[in-house]
Amino acid sequence: MSGFDGLENQINGPDLAADLPQDPRDPRSSSPITLKFVDVCYQVKLHGDSSKIKKFLGLEHKPSDETRTTERTILSGVTGMVSPGEFMAVLGPSGSGKSTLLNAVAGRLRGPGLTGKILANDAKPTKQTLKRTGFVAQDDLLYPHLTVRETLVFVALLRLPRSLTRDDKIRATESVILELGLEKCENTVVGNAFIRGISGGERKRVSIAHELLINPSLLVLDEPTSGLDATAALRLVQTLAGMAHGKGKTVVTSIHQPSSRVFQMFDTVLLLSEGKCLYFGKGSDAMAYFDSVGFSPAFPMNPADFLLDLANGVCQIDGGTEREKPNVKQTLAVAYDTLLAPNVRTYMDATPSPRENVRFVKTQKNVRGIISGFATWFNQLCILLRRLIKERRHESFDALRVFQVVAASLLAGLMWWHSDYREVHDRLGLLFFISIFWGVLPSFNAVFTFPQERAIFTRERASGMYTLSSYFMAHVIGSLSMELVLPAAFLTLTYWMVGLRPGLVPFLLTLSVLLLYVLASQGLGLALGAAIMDAKKASTIVTVTMLAFVLTGGFYVNKVPSGMVWMKYVSTTFYCYRLMIAIQYGNGEEILGMYGCELKGTQGAARTDGCQFMEEEVVGDIGLWTSVTVLFFMFVGYRMLAYLALRRIKL
Template identity: 50%
Template sequence: MPPLHNIAPNQGTFPATVASPEVASLPLSTDMSELRPPPLPSSRFIIQVGMFPITLKFEEVLYKVKVEKKGRGSSKTILKGLTGMVSPGEILAMLGPSGSGKTTLLTALGGRRLSGKLSGNITYNGQLLSGSIKRRTGFVAQDDVLYPHLTVLETLLFTALLRLPSSLTWEEKLRHVEGVISDLGLGHCRSSMIGGPLFRGISGGEKKRVSIGQEMIINPSLLLLDEPTSGLDSTTAQMIINTVKRLASGGRTVVTTIHQPSSRLYHMFDKVILLSDGSPIYYGPASMALDYFSSIGFSSAMTVNPADLLLDLANGSFSFSPGSTDAMEEGESTEQEKSLVRETLRSAYDKNISTRLKAELCNMDIVSSRTFTKGRETKAEQWCTSWRYQFKVLLQRGLRERRFDSFNRLRIFQVISVAVLGGFLWWQTPTSHIADRTGLLFFFSVFWGFYPLYNAVFTFPQERRILIKERSSGMYRLSSYFLSRTAGDLPLELALPTAFVCIIYWMGGLRPDPAAFILSLLVVLYSVLVSQSLGLAFGAILMDVKQATTLASVTTMVFLIAGGYYVQSIPPFIEWLKYLSYSYYCYRLLLGVQYSEDDRYECPERQWCRVGDFPPVKAVGLDKLWIDVCIMGLMLVGYRLVAYVALRRALS
């Protein structure tokens, strides 16, 4: 297979006879690390993403954020009028000290979300950012945002399935993944899990390469990288930049931030923009940077790494006295001298570079290599894959990622131990002990009304970073993700309550009727889904685990008290609380499955009493249970809709 960087931008499209891909229906037990693509003739290209050159131009980019200072709101300018252009085949490196605005500018160029006010003009082939451009843009963030329980191969393969066009078959996408793994030197860890805070996986450098590999998958026309060599040794960093250089030489536009590159890496860049406190102090060819600064009186008598000298200048750590040409040692410059150096450099930029650069950009006629029309092109390029295809891939990925988390030993032990302990406490409760039986039924409604809620609260806050990353790349529709997440949770979240009911129902001596058992199980599972829906809504609305957990605690406490068991005569002015509690409806339904109002039980003094007259049962009633089913159904749908709308708003 030819590597991705060797595919020319203007090659023909892939033959139209290729069959539409279908997600392989692989069982969860399948070891995807053993998957190998079938051999294809070497003369046949494996991929054709339809890449076309993109010329990126940005003019007078300003970015301001609001800050609180002594109780007053004010704004702080992060980017101060940045201008430049990157053409296909070029690498633009953004240099500057920490806090100079490199990542902010890169985020703006990639069309990613910024919380402040962005102004200026950023165009791609002379046009504003569109969905088609976003799907041809690769963005590698500084932090590696990956699913911890997926292997390297699974991570890249699911990315390929979602981001590569439908004209490619599953086998061809797999072959592409193998090529990326080979290019990045990840073959030795292809079957290793990514890892996370709670368990060890691949190394930090390998995670960085996987993140880059996710963007290389799509054969991007525009590649943006934020500190791609951060945390890597010099050899690995050299390999990464070599790969990026080859990608650029194939007609791609590359922009990268880099903190302190070695001399070898610096000379691989075509252009450099040097930032100091959000202001540009140099823009131009990397090879001309030292000559420029020497021409305005800033040069070093020693042979140094150009990047080191540029960073010294950006920090203002340079002597500024007549006839002095040597950089001062660290710590010698005062803050006043640093400010004077930076101000001198900004003035020199405005005089020598800024005016000329703006004139060149104004006179330059950027001709797009491909015309985008507002009708046909937008519709054709709206999404790389269909909604149904995205749903299937996301469902399979979700099942593979969460199979370890949902069925880990701790959760299984927690649920089974509670079921067994409860079974012993309510062991074969006699029919005459109706108070104990109703207590067991209320325990059903409470435990499986609150346990899923707390688990669901973590769902969207924990996946927010991944969602932002993947949605910003145009990988899939939010609706396909949301519904696949909902469907994928069903077998994983309903298995444990099923085991719980099977254990405690028969140990507790409840009604020994298969129909009653099945109905009780269905009611509990119904309550689990409603509880989970409310937890998803809390998490999506707040997008903060601590806040959502606090809200869930207050809610569960209210539902517990108003559930109809502890307080049977609620004052009228606050009685409405119980109608908000799904635990109340679940409790009523479970009572309705076990009893009817005309059933009899042995009450004190050897008498037979009517179940409907038993105070706890009489307080909730057993009539019109179908209304309870409908109300819980409305809660189920309503909470899910709220969660979806809140999630869309949080990611917009």
């Protein structure tokens, strides 16, 4: 048997178009997709410098050991197809190219290294086709503090078209929850490694629900059963098979080691080994095909296990003993090219287009509006802002963070309890402590924002859920509403405990300066995090940067060396400290008078070294409005840099 005989009968099944769809998400209201991939190859360039490595290790190297660029072949001429109503599984050992192939057919892999043809309904995939393609990555990228229902409602509000009302989108969410059996955990937080939430199988179903909400015609899943036990994997595969057979979707999934019960549900199987195709055909014909080319198990076993053994170059000889047999993979690759490949191409050429598969084609009003069109920019902003607040409120007002701020506030209040106005040095130490604390804390917390969200952000942007500007603006507004509460509480508690300049106006001015400073420091963290996109490296850089800002802030060193004086004028701490001094002591005339000094330029002023030091410390050489303007431009400029850094991220 060729292993491909009878595959054409797969598309013949029960008529699913008996009734007109009532749910706008009903798969019969969207056009079906027949996926074909012909001679797909993918190569990546590997850069190596063997001479430098050997020199570093102290080993001799030949003159020929120079920097070389080599190419590694990930996929080599893979061909196949899957039609509406079919469930195709891509099998193969780790490193065989399964994930690369799925990324390619889902439109997530581009570049000069990808060659061959990937066709949707015998044409190159368009943007509209990609919008009808759902892709479920191997890793479950979900917000941990949101419940299952909240997660899916936000996805529905962002991804479903404007032609549907909010109630329609919520009903679509409820329909998907019931379809995937998530009703028992819909009000449970998703969780992660540190937060207890739903189970692994439920997390995978939520990831699939993400894509089902858009009613995809083509659903591509990368290792959906990874990390699941046999029973959970079986239930998940049963759900996927039901989507293909009962709802006419085109379903493609990679799977590492399926059980025999799971294997029986696959309509079509594609076996890969080192990027080459060893088998493509009906799953039920696989064992007969390999027997026909001289490979059969010594005893009854799971067909999937047998296929994976062959893909690894292992076969059973000498009474069933597993041994490496030379050229197993090469023999199977040659057999495929000789026996199966011609039949695959013949079958693909003869397969009718979806327009001829009338059982899946139904005229539905506003189909185009359902498939295309997303929420407006302002709606995206409002939805993303609500989601951000729901997710980040747990982090922003975490018990440990609140304790940290309250403890620092009480400690400062007790250390400087009702300090004397004339104790200038102590007061300046307090003001500088406030500047240090609210410069380091916001910048260090903000630096993790974009690196932690990069994976989710990249996936959602690739799916077209929202624009970059709406996502970024939601973060800017969200920081204004959440990140300013704790500094305001800190200052309110500390200000009156230490007895700073009395009166509502000085307090409000000090609070305004502090909040502007917090926003500027936070912007620095956002910019560094977005530019580096590595949480560990970014946190190190922001720590060094804030250390430089603190040293040049004006308290520790007044006469900064000429070669480093520029650091003082880019320091957020410097401007905040100067403004706080100005609010407490005005132009410095009164406090200088306590030391028998007068302002510079006053006739007959005493110009001792002590007077010069106090003038530099209290008055400074930067105007007040200049300091405010610089902090404001830092607040805006750092965020602009962060936005530009996010734009360069490849989806």
